[in-house]
Amino acid sequence: MTIDETRENVASHRIADSLRSSILGGELLPGERIRQEDLADRFGASRIPVREALRVLQADGLVTLVANSGAWVSRLTMAECIEAYQIRERVEPLLLRTSMPNLTETDVAALQTMADLMERDDSVDLFMRTDREFHLATYAGAPPSMLSTFIRRLWNTTQHYRRAYSQLVRAPSIGVTHMEHHLLVDCIRRQDADDAERVLVMHIQRTRLELQKHPEIFE
Structure with a gap:
């Protein structure tokens, strides 16, 4: 070169x-x-x-x-965004299950710190950064693959709409989001992949259902 x-x-x-x-x-x-x-x-x-x-x-x-x-x-129509979330509901639990056996106690402690930080700080910008870091960290134990690359791309394309969702649900529903983060950490700590998958599906689905109520976000 x-x-x-x-x-x-x-x-x-x-x-x-x-x-x-x-x-x-x-x-x-x-x-x-x-x-x-x-x-x-x-x-x-x-x-x-x-x-x-x-x-x-x-x-x-x-x-x-x-x-x-x-x-x-890049921008998404409402239908495209909803489809992206439906795909995430199905494929992210698989990546989480693959990742969990390789996450260490140090990794779990870092996830707990991020979950606590999001609960303490009401800033949307901090939440967006930390939420992304948190979820991608739960997948970090999985080896590099087409699936991990695909999921990161889905996170990128839906980033703006997750931000809009975060601004919509600051209170009181944000408390449910924090609870789900803590539940995910607990599932990972206990190495209960079945529970972890159920929590993650519910977590992603709630965002999709909330976005469907607000078509103005996509105008």
């Missing part, structure tokens, strides 16, 4: 990381246009690393690229 190619590779990772944070953090909203020339100016880069960064984010489910047209932050 030449020096120029190395620089472009570093630049594409830097651009992708920054855009990923902006999208997942809610700074860039679904359907928002991403202009390649603006990114090139902002990062002092050529179009090549910008295009590569956008292709990476497209693979992550965060960006939609349209040939000869441009790039946009």
Whole structure:
């Protein structure tokens, strides 16, 4: 790899990381246009690393690229979002079951700390970051696979809508969410995969059912 190619590779990772944070953090909203020339100016880069960064984010489910047209932050219709949640209800319990035997006492303690933090702090931003970290950590014991990659992509594409849900249910329903987090930690600690699957299905399903009540989120 030449020096120029190395620089472009570093630049594409830097651009992708920054855009990923902006999208997942809610700074860039679904359907928002991403202009390649603006990114090139902002990062002092050529179009090549910008295009590569956008292709990476497209693979992550965060960006939609349209040939000869441009790039946009990915968005879902209500039907697509509901379908994504129905898929999650079926496949995430499988990944959790695969992961659980490999989670250590240290891992469980970290999950407990995250569950406690979410319950103590009422910030939506903190909840969104920690909730994502919490659930992905419950899957971290599973070996890398097509399933884990697929689930991470589903989490990416539904991130905005989970944020909207979190803003809708701050009280009193958020208490049920916290309870479910604690139940998941307890199931993992006891290595009870059957209970863990049931709690997780209920946890994901509640979000889907709440989102179905609010079509305005998808307008």
